[in-house]
Amino acid sequence: MENELSALKVIFTEFYYWVTVVLMFLIHVGFCLYEVGVSREKNKLNTLMKNSMLIPTITIGFFFVGWWLYFAVQNGPGITGGLKSAAWSEPWNELMAPHMGGAPQGENLTTKNTATWSRLNGVFWAAFLLFSWTAGSILSGAVIERIRSAAFWTLAMLVGCVTWVIAAAWGWSDTGWMVQKLGYHDAYASGVIHALAGGSAMAILFQLGPRIGRFREDGTPRVFPAHNTWLIIIGMFLIYTGFWGFYAACNVPILNIHEGEPSFFSAVTIYLTPTTLSGITFNFIMALTGGLLIGYMVSKGDPFWTFQGGLGGIITASAGNDLYHPLHAFFVAMIGVWIAYKLHYWVERKWKLDDAVGAVAIHGYCGFIGLIAAGFILWGYPSSANEGYAAINPLGQLIGAVLIFFVLGFIPCYFFAALFRRAGLLRIPQEVELAGLDHQIELSEDRDRKELVEFEQQLGR
Amino acid sequence: MNYKPTIDTWTTNPADIGPLYPFVGSEFVLCLLCLAFFGLFMFWKFRSERQTYDRQVAVIRERAAKQEKSDPHNADSA
Incomplete structure (x- = not known):
């Protein structure tokens, strides 16, 4: 590193992301507790293992595919350019390992690549990976108590390593085509x-x-x-805590945002547009507040929907929380949670959709509504620090929301889940569902207990 | 032995140090091995899950049949 300032910048950034990754781990702990709490006693261990084991499966997928995909497909490809080269993200690249930043050994890296990515690749990779786990965990809650684990992990890999990564490349990067052409802001x-x-x-x-x-x-x-309300509540608090870390992880903590003299350092968003940790802390807490209040009100004090409301509030306001006033965040959160709550019950009755934890509502509907709201409230703001990109606008946000919810979200999973269903690999047998997914473990525990009691009785004689 | 570790001294200029891990150049083979293991893991999981559920269903059905036989109400109704 050329001088003390640039060394400080890089090492501070490295440390900053490392801390956010540790904080974000709490999201997964929270999801595990929450899901196990919601499940019935007879399914709790299977529920725990189904969610926990998405950690290694998604991690492998993200190491080999996801990280490279994020950089490679930012242009579509074919919309604003071709596949992008990103040698540092290839799984066999020397920068996907401990590296001091000296001259590259391979031909496809530059000395600038090694200097930049040697200290940032692992922590950036992990931050994105934790988002991937979150995506997988959101699915996990909805489908508890009847899905087969192997099919679930494959679908979680599809979402955590491919579809969300494509969405991020298109709409959550400083050069993504949706940002350039649609003015997409999220x-x-x-x-x-x-x-x-x-x-x-x-x-x-x-x-x-x-x-x-x-x-x-x-x-x-x-x-x-x-089966355990306390696990649900503790899980939700941990998700909130981890979400705080997630917000920090979405920023680049320190960057010179003024090209001329003097330099001006600030935190920036993923789009390299300025924001402050202070500002997003206001907005995060006010969105949580709005969500909790309306969740409590609309559900008439139901703890499950109150806590879900807090989460839904943050999710709804997130698209624009870099720029909103805290009271924008508050009202956007309230509107999003209210609509999502009503829509949840309407969809449930209309299509018999059994979403065990309300994930489609709190993540899907709130996320979708949040994008639309940002399009109106931030209408005309530049979507990027780069010149010539479309400004934020409601139509761009709507097209982005439809692409993300339906084209990248709904369609691929519908197709692959249908394949699994046809092959008899999606759902557990009816007998096992009635007996409980932990049936076999319980039987074996009963046997062990009985044997131990008999052994102790023999000793007593 | 001709093996030379990637790092054999820490007293050089740190700016000249690249990869820190041993066996530089073996990354691609390691990737293939990892992918092969993961493929095997998923194959094993799909297969073992199916076998486990088949076994469980058989046990549950067998037990239900036994219960039905030993249930005096069923005997009465028969």
């Missing part, structure tokens, strides 16, 4: 993570069908009581 990923994962979850739910007994003969839904 600073804290209302769309590219949440709307996309919500659309994906909806598609899988259509193929998977409801849990046995979820709907009465007259079509009204039965409530499946959660």
